[in-house]
Amino acid sequence: MNIAKVVVDVPASQINRVFDYLIPDHLTDTIEVGMRVIVPFGPRTIMGYVLALTDHSEVEGLKPIKSLMDIVPILTEELIEVGKWLANHTMSFYISTFQAMLPQALKADYHKLIHRLTIDQLPESLERAFAGRDYLDFDELEASDVPLSQFKQSLDDGDLEVIYQVKRKDNIKKQTFVKKISSTAQLDEYTAHLTNQAKKQKLMVEFLVDLNEPILLKTFLTKMKTTRQTIKPLIDHNLITLIEEEVYREPYDDQAIDRTAPLKLKDQQAEALTAINQSFDQQKDDVFVLHGVTGSGKTEVYLQAIAHVMNEGKEAIVLVPEISLTPQMVNRFKGRFGSDVAVMHSALSKGERFDEWRKVQRKEVKVVVGARSAVFAPFENLGLIIIDEEHEASYKQEDHPRYHAKDVAIQRAKHHKCPVILGSATPTLETYARAKKGVYQLLEMPDRSNLSEMPEIDLVDMRDELHAGNRTMFSRKLIEAIKIRLEKQEQIVLFLNRRGYSTFVMCRDCGDVIECPDCDISLTYHRKQNRLKCHYCDYHEAVPNKCPSCESETIRYFGTGTQKVEESLSQLIPEARIIRMDVDTTQRKGSHERLLKQFAKKQADILLGTQMIAKGLDFPDVTLVGVLAADSLFNLPDFRAAERTFQLITQVSGRAGRHHLTGEVIVQSYTPDHYSIDYARNYDYQGFFAKEMALRKAFQYPPYYYLTLITVSHPNPNRAQEVTRVISQLLNKHLSNETKILGPTPSPIERIKNRYRFQCMIKYKYEPNQHNVLARILQYYEDMMRKEDLLIQIDLQPYQLM
Numbered sequence: 001m002n003i004a005k006v007v008v009d010v011p012a013s014q015i016n017r018v019f020d021y022l023i024p025d026h027l028t029d030t031i032e033v034g035m036r037v038i039v040p041f042g043p044r045t046i047m048g049y050v051l052a053l054t055d056h057s058e059v060e061g062l063k064p065i066k067s068l069m070d071i072v073p074i075l076t077e078e079l080i081e082v083g084k085w086l087a088n089h090t091m092s093f094y095i096s097t098f099q100a101m102l103p104q105a106l107k108a109d110y111h112k113l114i115h116r117l118t119i120d121q122l123p124e125s126l127e128r129a130f131a132g133r134d135y136l137d138f139d140e141l142e143a144s145d146v147p148l149s150q151f152k153q154s155l156d157d158g159d160l161e162v163i164y165q166v167k168r169k170d171n172i173k174k175q176t177f178v179k180k181i182s183s184t185a186q187l188d189e190y191t192a193h194l195t196n197q198a199k200k201q202k203l204m205v206e207f208l209v210d211l212n213e214p215i216l217l218k219t220f221l222t223k224m225k226t227t228r229q230t231i232k233p234l235i236d237h238n239l240i241t242l243i244e245e246e247v248y249r250e251p252y253d254d255q256a257i258d259r260t261a262p263l264k265l266k267d268q269q270a271e272a273l274t275a276i277n278q279s280f281d282q283q284k285d286d287v288f289v290l291h292g293v294t295g296s297g298k299t300e301v302y303l304q305a306i307a308h309v310m311n312e313g314k315e316a317i318v319l320v321p322e323i324s325l326t327p328q329m330v331n332r333f334k335g336r337f338g339s340d341v342a343v344m345h346s347a348l349s350k351g352e353r354f355d356e357w358r359k360v361q362r363k364e365v366k367v368v369v370g371a372r373s374a375v376f377a378p379f380e381n382l383g384l385i386i387i388d389e390e391h392e393a394s395y396k397q398e399d400h401p402r403y404h405a406k407d408v409a410i411q412r413a414k415h416h417k418c419p420v421i422l423g424s425a426t427p428t429l430e431t432y433a434r435a436k437k438g439v440y441q442l443l444e445m446p447d448r449s450n451l452s453e454m455p456e457i458d459l460v461d462m463r464d465e466l467h468a469g470n471r472t473m474f475s476r477k478l479i480e481a482i483k484i485r486l487e488k489q490e491q492i493v494l495f496l497n498r499r500g501y502s503t504f505v506m507c508r509d510c511g512d513v514i515e516c517p518d519c520d521i522s523l524t525y526h527r528k529q530n531r532l533k534c535h536y537c538d539y540h541e542a543v544p545n546k547c548p549s550c551e552s553e554t555i556r557y558f559g560t561g562t563q564k565v566e567e568s569l570s571q572l573i574p575e576a577r578i579i580r581m582d583v584d585t586t587q588r589k590g591s592h593e594r595l596l597k598q599f600a601k602k603q604a605d606i607l608l609g610t611q612m613i614a615k616g617l618d619f620p621d622v623t624l625v626g627v628l629a630a631d632s633l634f635n636l637p638d639f640r641a642a643e644r645t646f647q648l649i650t651q652v653s654g655r656a657g658r659h660h661l662t663g664e665v666i667v668q669s670y671t672p673d674h675y676s677i678d679y680a681r682n683y684d685y686q687g688f689f690a691k692e693m694a695l696r697k698a699f700q701y702p703p704y705y706y707l708t709l710i711t712v713s714h715p716n717p718n719r720a721q722e723v724t725r726v727i728s729q730l731l732n733k734h735l736s737n738e739t740k741i742l743g744p745t746p747s748p749i750e751r752i753k754n755r756y757r758f759q760c761m762i763k764y765k766y767e768p769n770q771h772n773v774l775a776r777i778l779q780y781y782e783d784m785m786r787k788e789d790l791l792i793q794i795d796l797q798p799y800q801l802m
C-alpha cells in the first residue's frame, strides 16, 4: 500500500472528501488507518486523518505525506465509520465530525513563518522586521511597516519563503523519578566510606536499601528533607539514576474514594437487570428504556449491569448530563470500580481530559463516565452504553456537528452488538413512544428503593399571594415551611428556573427595557460587577443612572435572578445560611464541588440555584424542596415547554426525602392549573404522556412528526428574509406534498451579534429526499455564503428553537 486516503483539516464543502497522498518509503511500515498525518495542501501544510490505505489512485502526480503525527492510530476503524455516518446524518463536514470525536488536545495548531533565504541585503523595512533573525512570525510581519507589495516582491525573487508549521497540542506530562540501580552491597560499601558528618547521605542510603520501585524525585526530596544538590554524589557513584517518566494528570484521587459492594437488588431492579444481562449475553443490540421514579435505584442497576459486562471482558460507557457530573456521581462509579473508571467532562483541564482519553485508548480502563462527547470513547470491545437522564437536552450538541448522543450510542451499539440503556424518571415523549411501540424495550421501576412514598407536592397559587398583599417571591406557606426546617436543622433546596426569568432593567417612566445593541434581547443585570451583560454575545456595559431614552432617573431592576432571590430571602429569614449556585458562583474550576461539599457538611441550610441543582443530588437531610416559579418556561417559544416543566418539577421533587426523613415539595406558580404542573404534582407520568401525545398529534409535533429547522442569518435583514423565502420555495417544490414548510418567519431572537435571523421549519413524517434537497440548497448558496457573509444553519431534530 503506497497511497493514503486523507481527510484534511479544512472545513469547507468543496474540500469535504478524501484526498489521495503518496506514502513515502520510510513511512510504509508505520502508517496505519486512523493516524494523523501532516500533508501539503495548496501552499499550506496541514493536519489530516488517514481514513484508508490503498494501492492505486485515479489522480496523477500525487504529493507525498510529510510526516506522521501519531505512532498509534487515534481513531479506530469503527469510529471512522461512525464519523462518516454522523457527518452524513447531520450534514456536517467530515473533518468537524472527526474533531468532535477526539479530545481538544489532538487538534492541530498552525503557524505561519517567513524564512529568509538570502544573505544579501533585503529592502530596509524587511531588514528591520527580521532584525538579524532567519525566521519571522507571519503575525509579526503583518504588524510591521513592511508594505505587502514589498513582501510579495521578495517572495517572487526567491529571497523569502513562507513556511507552514503544524504544531501539536497534545503535550504529555512527564515527571522525574529516582531509580535505584545498585545492590544493597554496593550501597553498604558507599556508606562505609562516608564520614560521620554525612548524615543526610546515610539517611538516604538507608531509604534506598528498601526502595523497590522508582520514586517521584519530588517525593523523595520531601521525604529526605533535602535538596537536589545532596543527591548528586549518589548519582555520581552510580547508585541511583534520574529517569523521566510519563504520568497522567489525575483529576481524581482514587485512593481517597471509599469502595462499595453491590447492594442486594429489590425485585424491580433485579427484573430490569436480568433483561439487560440477557440481552448482553445474547449479543443483541436492544435499546432499553429504564423508566424508574427518582430514587428507584437506577444507578445501582447501571452499576451491576456494568459489572456483568466487565466480567466478560467488555467495556462500558456511561453518559450523564454535564451538570450532574458531580463528585457525588463520579464517586458512585469510582467507588464500585476504582481506577477502572475514566472520567470525561468539560470541567477538567484540556490536559486532564487528554490523559483520561488516553487511558481508554491504551485499554487501561474499562468504564468511561462522561458528558455527551464521551459517547465517542475509543473502546474496541464495548458491551454496554448507558445514557442517564436521557431526557436532558444537553445530549444534543448545538453546533457542528449537531448530533444527539442517543443516535450515536445506538449506532455504536449496532456495531458492537451490545445493549443501550436510556434511563430516566421522565423519559422524552420520543423515547417513551418508541418503547410503547416495542421499538425499544420498556423496563419500569415504579417504586423508590427505600419503599418510601414520593414526597407530597403542594401547589401555591402566587396570584392569591399577590391579592393577599404579599409582594415577595416567597409564598407564606414556603416561608413557614423553611422556618420549620431551620428549627429542626434539616435542609432545604430552592430551585429557580433561570431560562425565561432573569433580571432586566426597565425605566418606570417610559417602560423602556435596556437591550443589547447587537442582539434583540434584554441585558441582564449582574450585581457583583454592577454591570449589564448580554447572554448571547460578549457585550456588557455599566448600569446607567438615567434612562437612555427619556432621561428619567426611575430606573429599576425587574425579574428574579438568583442574586435577587438570595437577597430577599436573607431579608425575610436573616438567620438562614444560604449557598447560591448559578453560573456566576460556579465559574471557577472546582467551585461547583466546593459549594456542594459545604452543603453536604451542613455548613448551610439552604441550597438555592438554577438547573444545576435539579439533578442527581442525593443529600439525606434535605426534607423541603421549593420551586419558586414553575411556569417560567411557558413564555418561551418552544413546543417542549410543557414537557420540560413536567420533567423539571418531577426531577426537583426527587431531591427531597430520599433517605429516612420524609420530604415535602412546594411548587409556586402563576398558572397552577396548567396540566403539566398538575400531572407532575400527582407523579402521573402516564397521564402526562397521554395528554401531551394527544396535543403533539393535534399540532403535528414530534414524535408524530419530524422537524428540521433552517436558520438563515445575514447583516442585512432583507437579504436574510429573501434567502429564507427562496429556500422555503425550493423546499415546497422538491419535498412531498404531505410535508409542511412553515416560514419564512423571523427567528424568536431576531438579531444576534448584529446578524438578522430568519427561519423556516420543515414538518414531515416521511421524507427520504430531504437530505438530498438540503444538500443541493447548501451547494447552491455555497459561493454566496463565502463571499457575502451569509450563514445557513440546518438543524435536523432541533431542540433549541430560538
Ligand SMILES: Nc1ncnc2c1ncn2[C@@H]1O[C@H](COP(=O)(O)OP(=O)(O)OP(=O)(O)O)[C@@H](O)[C@H]1O
Binding pocket: 263, 264, 265, 266, 269, 292, 293, 294, 295, 296, 297, 298, 299, 300, 424, 425, 449, 450, 616, 618, 654, 658
Ligand atoms: N437495592 C437497594 N437496596 C438498598 N438501597 C438501595 C438499593 N438500590 C438503590 N439504593 C439506594 O437508594 C437511593 C436512590 O438510588 P439511586 O440514586 O440509584 O436512584 P436513581 O433512580 O438513580 O435516582 P435519581 O433518578 O433521582 O437520580 C440511593 O441512596 C441508593 O444507594
Ligand SMILES: [Zn+2]
Binding pocket: 516, 517, 518, 519, 534, 535, 536, 537, 538, 539, 753
Ligand atoms: Zn448581545
Ligand SMILES: [Zn+2]
Binding pocket: 507, 508, 509, 510, 511, 512, 547, 548, 549, 550, 551, 552
Ligand atoms: Zn425612560
